[in-house]
Amino acid sequence: MPNILLTGGAGYIGSHTAVALLARGHTVTLLDNFANAEREVPDRLAQLTGAEILVVEADIRDVETVATALADQNIDAVIHFAALKAVGESEADPLLYYEMNIVGTIRLFEAMQKAGTKNLVFSSSATVYGQPDASPILENAPTRVQNIYGRTKLVMEDLGADLVRTGFLKGVVNLRYFNPVGAHSSAMIGETPSGVPNNLMPYITQVATGERPYLQVFGNDYDTPDGTGVRDYIHVMDLAEAHALALEYILQTPGALTVNLGTGTGISVLDMIHAFERATGRTIPFKISPRRPGDVASYYANPSLAERLFNWKAKLTVDDMCRDSWRWQARRAGINDV
Ligand SMILES: NC(=O)c1ccc[n+]([C@@H]2O[C@H](COP(=O)([O-])OP(=O)(O)OC[C@H]3O[C@@H](n4cnc5c(N)ncnc54)[C@H](O)[C@@H]3O)[C@@H](O)[C@H]2O)c1
Numbered sequence: 001m002p003n004i005l006l007t008g009g010a011g012y013i014g015s016h017t018a019v020a021l022l023a024r025g026h027t028v029t030l031l032d033n034f035a036n037a038e039r040e041v042p043d044r045l046a047q048l049t050g051a052e053i054l055v056v057e058a059d060i061r062d063v064e065t066v067a068t069a070l071a072d073q074n075i076d077a078v079i080h081f082a083a084l085k086a087v088g089e090s091e092a093d094p095l096l097y098y099e100m101n102i103v104g105t106i107r108l109f110e111a112m113q114k115a116g117t118k119n120l121v122f123s124s125s126a127t128v129y130g131q132p133d134a135s136p137i138l139e140n141a142p143t144r145v146q147n148i149y150g151r152t153k154l155v156m157e158d159l160g161a162d163l164v165r166t167g168f169l170k171g172v173v174n175l176r177y178f179n180p181v182g183a184h185s186s187a188m189i190g191e192t193p194s195g196v197p198n199n200l201m202p203y204i205t206q207v208a209t210g211e212r213p214y215l216q217v218f219g220n221d222y223d224t225p226d227g228t229g230v231r232d233y234i235h236v237m238d239l240a241e242a243h244a245l246a247l248e249y250i251l252q253t254p255g256a257l258t259v260n261l262g263t264g265t266g267i268s269v270l271d272m273i274h275a276f277e278r279a280t281g282r283t284i285p286f287k288i289s290p291r292r293p294g295d296v297a298s299y300y301a302n303p304s305l306a307e308r309l310f311n312w313k314a315k316l317t318v319d320d321m322c323r324d325s326w327r328w329q330a331r332r333a334g335i336n337d338v
Pocket of ligand 1: 007012014031032034058080081082100124125126177178180
């Protein structure tokens with residue numbers, strides 16, 4: 001089975017993908033600078049999977065170290081998660097985002113070229129669609145970048161496709177994630193947002209633990225069934241499984257492609273609050289606030305390409321997403337009655 005290197009492999013999506021890859025018999029090496037990951041993650045992964053987890057502590061911009069890791073571990077493909085991901089921060093410090101995401105990706109490509117590694121799966125984002133004309137969104141919908149973070153994702157997608165076209169890489173899959181949520185059902189790995197969460201689920205779970213008094217719901221006058229924003233939430237283990245299948249596909253089928261990863265179902269903020277209450281028995285107090293500038297009413301994927309190419313479909317339900325997010329957050333907060 002192939003040897004895979006995961007940049008940002010100790011982070012939220014990377015660590016779950018490592019579990020999915022190991023379950024399918026791949027060998028994984030995590031490369032991370034631990035800027036946004038807990039140091040215990042590799043040990044927890046080893047405990048969870050029973051596998052040996054190779055870890056290289058390095059920045060993706062360190063070409064020599066990355067090239068050496070690729071060559072020493074005989075790496076067949078890279079899954080590139082390492083990036084900065086906060087939209088607000090990207091607008092406040094564009095050069096930092098160009099440096100970490102775009103220059104970082106160029107340095108990674110240099111290292112891959114040195115080591116002769118020619119296949120890549122790349123973490124992109126549905127944010128590249130900006131304000132879509134309609135949902136469900138297909139991969140050929142226009143890209144309308146609205147912030148620096150989204151810009152870096154689009155540039156990174158294009159760089160990979162250029163290197164395939166010019167023969168420097170064999171295969172690249174750009175995976176456009178919709179809204180990843182949840183955690184491994186063991187509650188041993190999960191998302192660890194620093195500061196006030198930007199995303200709905202970490203916010204809900206922090207209200208459930210009592211860390212925050214209530215949830216702010218931004219807008220209840222959108223043109224959606226209950227007036228609140230609709231998004232395509234996808235369980236991180238479904239997302240992880242899709243990476244493993246995308247990787248196996250690209251190793252067999254050279255080329256560059258871009259694929260949505262979502263469930264194809266839109267869930268409103270109120271739906272999610274009620275699902276969380278149902279799945280966990282906790283009450284989530286909330287207050288309606290004005291709409292946030294730039295927020296879109298409704299946003300969900302057409303995931304049929306992923307099904308056609310990778311034979312992948314999201315399987316886990318909204319209740320699974322709520323239950324697993326809660327188990328993870330409750331465990332971190334020292335709450336044992338879950
Ligand atoms: N979580 C989401 O909602 C979401 C949605 C769409 C796309 N994405 C993309 O998916 C990828 C993974 O996201 P995540 O949620 O797991 O984020 P994360 O912050 O949990 O993981 C990123 C990992 O990369 C590491 N890292 C960052 N910069 C690095 C560098 N220069 N060198 C080495 N390691 C570095 C961090 O320490 C962290 O472990 C990112 O590229 C992100 O933009 C995430």
